[in-house]
Amino acid sequence: MTNRYTLYGAEISYFTGKVRAYLRWKGLPHDEVPADAQVYREVILPRVGFPVIPVVVTPAGETLQDSTDIIDALEHRHPGPPVYPPGPVQHLASLLLELYGDEWLVIPAMHYRWHHNREWAMQGFGxxxxxxxxxxxxxxxxxxxxxxxAQAAVLLGAEPSMHAAVEASYEALLGELDRHFARHSHLLGTGPSIGDFGLVGPLYAHQYRDPASGELxxxxxxxxxxxxxxMQRPGPPPxxxxxxxxxxxIPDTLLPVLRRMMREQMPVLEDSARRVAARMAGHPGEPLPRTLGMHAFELEGCQGQRIVRPYSLWMLQRARDAYRALAPADRGRADALLARIGGExxxxxxxxxxxxxxxxxxxPAA
Incomplete structure (x- = not known):
């Protein structure tokens, strides 16, 4: 048995960037194997049952899939130093930022890739x-x-009428993060939290690497x-x-990012929850489809349409679980933060x- 993990993924992949950064920062011995057609056919499909990356195979031969589940499983095996802050308010903030990176920054990530870097991306896929x-x-x-x-970019919200709004929101976010990183090396201190790993997926694979986005x-x-x-540096010393x-x-410089998350993403999650609850009530015991039609969203004062994605609610559920589990004194401090960022x-x-x-x-949970 080897003591090394194997990461099946791609430099071009949103969520591979998240998992790769975690493996490197933790210093976990691993080999990265590009997921070409042969790897999909001979490794991923037999182990997972459907085509997806990233996939991690452990030294014991276990198969881990989904970036959040991969990190949680590895964090259980290698708990120190933690990527989940021990402070309850920082813990909650890091989960919110992971949710924002995983499930909302996909809009600008897909927009810039397929509407500004399309030819480069197609060559990269080939x-x-x-x-x-x-x-x-x-x-x-x-x-x-x-x-x-490329079609998913439009379905996720980057329809032509929303291009300017998507770009205005993303460029404003870059400015907010740049001002934060002028004072802090990471989101919540001098080392990464799960929120850093959530944000680095889109900000590396789609925005930093793609040439037009990288220049921007x-x-x-x-x-x-x-x-x-x-975040992507191999083998950081130490x-x-x-x-x-x-x-x-929670540093004041991070509050604008959290306010943006609450302003842009939370109304969409609220409507998604209503639709999912109605679907589950009308189809008890049935699996949820991956999408539930279209609904409205707003960016920078512009109204667009995007698909309803129940998966986002599973990610939100993690943050909600952490919030509901807070002791009364900690809940009071969390509520004070939420009041400052429009998190009612x-x-x-x-x-x-x-x-x-x-x-x-x-x-539906069993």
Whole structure:
């Protein structure tokens, strides 16, 4: 038995960036294998049952899938230093930021990739899936494989009428993060939290690496670019260094990012919860579909449409669980933070019935 983990993923992949950063920061011995067509056919499909990355195979031969579940499983095996802050308010904030990165920043990530970096991305998909093919053949393969991802950019909310709003919101976020990183090396101190890993997925794979997006980030937010580089650095010396801010502090420089998350994402999560609860009431015991039609959302004063994604509520459920479990004194401090960031919607959220992850979607909890 080897003592090394194997990460099946891709540089071009949103969630591989999240897991890779975790493995590197923890100093966990691992090998990364690009998920080309052969790897999908011979490893991923037999082990997981559906085509998805990232996938981690443990030294004992266990298969882990889903970036959040992968990190949680590895954190249980390698608990120190933790990526979940011990302070209850920092813990809650880190979960909210992971939710924001995983489930909301997908909108600008997909927009910039498929509306500003399309040709580069298609070539990258071809190179990944057919590394031995000629460039023209890679381009043809990449164009075919990329088609559903390009369509997903619009379904997620980056329809033509929303392009300017998506870009305005993202560029404002870059400015907010850049001002934060002028004072702090990470979101909550000198080492990463689960929130850092949630944000680095989109900010590395789609925004830093894609050429047009990378130029934009380095020009508008050079400190964000340096944080991304730090988060993806192989074998940081020493591994797993850094600490969270003392006193369970949430830095003032992070409040604009949390306000943006509450303003943009929480109304969508509220409507998603209503739709999921209604669906579950009308179809008791049935699995939830991966999408439940379309609903409205707002960015920078503009109204758009996007698909309803029940999976986002499973991610929200993690933060809600942490909030509900707070002791009274800690709840008071968390409520004070939520009041400062416009988080009343989160504090009084009307939770749907409990959900469990089921592959790429979610289902009613048993």
């Amino acid at each position: 190179e990944l899936n057919a590394p031995a093919a000629a460039p023209d053949e890679q381009r043809r393969i990449g164009a075919k494989l990329a088609q559903p991802f 980030m380095k020009r508008l937010a050079p400190r964000v670019a340096r944080w991304v580089e730090c 591994p797993a260094s850094g600490a969270f801010l003392p006193g369970d502090e 919607r989160f504090a009084h959220f009307d939770d749907p019935p409990r959900l469990r992850r089921d592959g790429l979607s979610v289902a």
